[in-house]
Amino acid sequence: MKTSVKIRLDDTKQLVLLGKALSVDTRLDILKLLCGRELNINEIAEALSIPPSSAASHIRVLEAAGLIRTALQPGIRGSMKLCSKVVERAELELLTAYDMREQMEVIQMPIGNFVDYYVEPTCGLVGERGPIGEEDEPRCFYHPERSNAKLLWLGKGYVEYRFPNNLLKKAQEVRAELSFEVCSEDHEYNLEWPSDITVWMNGKDAGTFFCPSDFGGRRGKLNPEWWPDKNTQYGALKTWSFTAEGTFLDGEKVSELTLADYELSGAEYISVRIGIKEDAKHPGGMNLFGNCFGDHPQDIKFTLFYKES
Numbered sequence: 001m002k003t004s005v006k007i008r009l010d011d012t013k014q015l016v017l018l019g020k021a022l023s024v025d026t027r028l029d030i031l032k033l034l035c036g037r038e039l040n041i042n043e044i045a046e047a048l049s050i051p052p053s054s055a056a057s058h059i060r061v062l063e064a065a066g067l068i069r070t071a072l073q074p075g076i077r078g079s080m081k082l083c084s085k086v087v088e089r090a091e092l093e094l095l096t097a098y099d100m101r102e103q104m105e106v107i108q109m110p111i112g113n114f115v116d117y118y119v120e121p122t123c124g125l126v127g128e129r130g131p132i133g134e135e136d137e138p139r140c141f142y143h144p145e146r147s148n149a150k151l152l153w154l155g156k157g158y159v160e161y162r163f164p165n166n167l168l169k170k171a172q173e174v175r176a177e178l179s180f181e182v183c184s185e186d187h188e189y190n191l192e193w194p195s196d197i198t199v200w201m202n203g204k205d206a207g208t209f210f211c212p213s214d215f216g217g218r219r220g221k222l223n224p225e226w227w228p229d230k231n232t233q234y235g236a237l238k239t240w241s242f243t244a245e246g247t248f249l250d251g252e253k254v255s256e257l258t259l260a261d262y263e264l265s266g267a268e269y270i271s272v273r274i275g276i277k278e279d280a281k282h283p284g285g286m287n288l289f290g291n292c293f294g295d296h297p298q299d300i301k302f303t304l305f306y307k308e309s
Contacts, residue, residue, distance in 0.1 A: 004089040004251030005066070006241075009096045014066075018090070021065035026050065027058050034068060034085040041081050059083055066237070071191055072217030079217070089251065103171075103307070109161050109300040111180075111290045112149030117141050118275075119157040122187055122285065125149040128224055128292050150290035153185045153232065156283065158275020163302045168265035171306040175259055176242040178272060180300045182211065183235035185285030189216020195284025199240055200273040201262050206247050207254030209238050210282065220294045232287045234294040264304075272302070 007014055021027055029048055033039060039047070045055040059081070062068045069086045072079040112125065112132075121136040127148040133140025141152075141159075152159065184195035193214045199206040220227075220234035241248040242262060247255035264270050276283050291297050 003087055003249075004091065005087055006091045006093065006251050008093045017065040018067075021062050021067055024058070024061075026054075027062055030055070030058055030062060030083075031067065031085060034083060038082050038084040040073065041083065044083065056081075069236075070218070071213070071215075091251070104303055104305045105167060107163055107302045107304075108291075108298060109163065109302065110147060110149070111152055111159075111288050111299055112147040113161060114141075114146075114159040115162050116160040117157065119154040119159075121155050122185060123152075123154045123157075125152045126227075126293075130226065151287065151293040153285065153287040154275070155185060155285040156276055158273050159288070160271060160273040161300060162269040162271055165264055165268075165270050165304075167304070167306065171308050173259060173264050174305045174307055175244070176262075176264065176305065177239055177303040178242075178301070179237060179239040179298070179303075180274070181235040181237045181289035181294045181296045181298070182209070182274070183232065183287050184211045184214040185232065185287050186214040188214075188230045189232045190214045191217065193284050194282040195276065195286060196280040196282045197286050198275060198277050198280070200271075201240075201242070202264070202267065202271050203273075204257060204262055205255065206240055206242070206257065206262075207249050208277075208280075209236075209249060211236065211284070211286075214284070214287065220289075222292050222294055222297060224292065227293070235287060235289050237296045237298075270302070272300070274300075 030044055033044060033047055041055050041059060042052055045052040063070055067087050068083055070081045070083050073082045119138045119141055123138055124135040125132040125146055128150050132145045132149055133143040182197055184193045186193040191213045195211045196208045197211055198208040214232050215235060216233040218233060239250055242259045244258055246253050247257050276285060291299050
């Protein structure tokens, strides 16, 4: 689960969260404690000789910055939060797209705007106000209201989206990024339910994210009040980067395919498929989060960096 992240001056929100997280000595001490091990909040408080309430407050700031992950574990007096570090390397570029003489186009694709799919139960769609169609009925993925979906899940299969590439008629792509919030899928949340979740771009395998859990145990930060606590609550925000050096997932190289290999201008659109391979080692399904479920207020975000021809 540990990753590398690259942050630029354009990433204002993430920079602010990261700066806040690293601006207090105690939070740095917590990160040191979590190197190579997991600890609950009481253990962290005891190690640093601070009140558990103070430790919990620091943990929330570190989690908001994406540096650690928490999960509930059974305890003698109820459940306790188990904390683990999920980022082991952060690279800061004090550059903007303008500094690099690049322009960029950002497209937020609603998760209900898929153009093709194959799904097997468990599966379903929900919008901000309630379910869309019948749960565990794959044919409901073509329900007229699917474009309003804010969360979808599937036990097997994929969903496919098409992004516009018209600007590439007069420009040259430099790199591209794809990000979305995702996790495994069990009938209810299950912290011991791994899944291999793959991205294909223009039909080519762009790498697989090993997700350890169908996350739950605490409410997703954006979930509407009607969403049951027993269900999946949040995912991990993952970013695929497509460059001249290869394909990267959260800063780690996952494929030798370069940006040119995906031929972004070769068709009338850019195809992005997200799903589970038929021969996946961990075929644990997936939950795909929109902008009002989970922890991150975004849909499927595709960013194309380019230079004018």
